[in-house]
Amino acid sequence: MNYQQLFVRLSALAGGPSYLLLDDLYHLRLEDQANVVDYFHRIAKGTNLWLKVGTIRHRSRWYVHGQPPLGMKLGDDADEVDLDVTLERYEVTKAFLLKVLGQFATEASVSLSDMMADGARDRLVLASGGVARDFLTIFSKSIQVARERLLGGKDARGPKVGVEDVNRAAGQQGAFKEEDFTRDTGTTEDRDRLQSVFRKIVDFCIEKNANCILVEKDLTTPETETINELVDLKYLHRAKLRVTVRDRGRVGRAFDAYMLDLSMYTGARARREFEIIKFWGSGSDDALRRAGLIYIDRQAA
Numbered sequence: 001m002n003y004q005q006l007f008v009r010l011s012a013l014a015g016g017p018s019y020l021l022l023d024d025l026y027h028l029r030l031e032d033q034a035n036v037v038d039y040f041h042r043i044a045k046g047t048n049l050w051l052k053v054g055t056i057r058h059r060s061r062w063y064v065h066g067q068p069p070l071g072m073k074l075g076d077d078a079d080e081v082d083l084d085v086t087l088e089r090y091e092v093t094k095a096f097l098l099k100v101l102g103q104f105a106t107e108a109s110v111s112l113s114d115m116m117a118d119g120a121r122d123r124l125v126l127a128s129g130g131v132a133r134d135f136l137t138i139f140s141k142s143i144q145v146a147r148e149r150l151l152g153g154k155d156a157r158g159p160k161v162g163v164e165d166v167n168r169a170a171g172q173q174g175a176f177k178e179e180d181f182t183r184d185t186g187t188t189e190d191r192d193r194l195q196s197v198f199r200k201i202v203d204f205c206i207e208k209n210a211n212c213i214l215v216e217k218d219l220t221t222p223e224t225e226t227i228n229e230l231v232d233l234k235y236l237h238r239a240k241l242r243v244t245v246r247d248r249g250r251v252g253r254a255f256d257a258y259m260l261d262l263s264m265y266t267g268a269r270a271r272r273e274f275e276i277i278k279f280w281g282s283g284s285d286d287a288l289r290r291a292g293l294i295y296i297d298r299q300a301a
Helices: 002-014 030-044 087-107 120-128 132-151 163-184 188-208 222-232 284-288
Strands: 018-022 049-053 212-216 236-243 255-260 294-296
Touching: 002 018, 002 030, 018 030, 030 049, 087 120, 087 132, 087 236, 120 132, 120 163, 132 163, 163 188, 188 212, 188 222, 188 255, 222 236, 236 284
Parallel strands: 018 049, 212 294
Antiparallel strands: 212 255, 236 255
């Protein structure tokens, strides 16, 4: 009640609503999260207080059905705001990220076309997985890589930031991604579970010599749930929804395509002849319709 009165007073002083921002809910134990959300939701009722909770989708539990229910129910108690753009809508994501980068370039009075070679922009979008922060960070690292290359007399690829420069920058970013992974996962057991599934996916991609996997739609297994967590942790990226494969035994069955994060096979982990499947633009459907890319289907599950 004291906290409720505090926010009532804050709202009165401000002459409008007050705001409470709770970030990184997923750092709390999963079994505690709904209780914490429920506590602050009760404080917010009737106090002209807006509550914003930031978290990772598949590592969070903000509502538990029961008598009484705990937490906040999306659609009834709260609205969902997804802040990430993804590779599923590739052209929209690319346009958004380049617009953000273009605004920085305008402020610096430089031209992106003078700095980046053909193909480098698409590779930069792929390397970021659609995450704006990673997009800008890898772009900055790409400039450093290109400078070092040119200072070392390796100018055969030209003076602009090229695809290989972005690849190397993405590989360097992989070390920071691993730090984030350690920070964002919970117990050692939890981390080992995620890493075990991810290693299996990496081994599968190496065996198939391609950077994408297919998972049959609407499957709910411990492994598919872990794949969703790996997407939230940016180790995998959703590439395309509803892919059909050229296989008589799987006629009419749909799959979701996931792309292995670029840092896993570039930079220090560079692999020769590793195919980067072009899942966007014309002809992209055919690129993914290979039965050999199926990682999980109902038969395997």
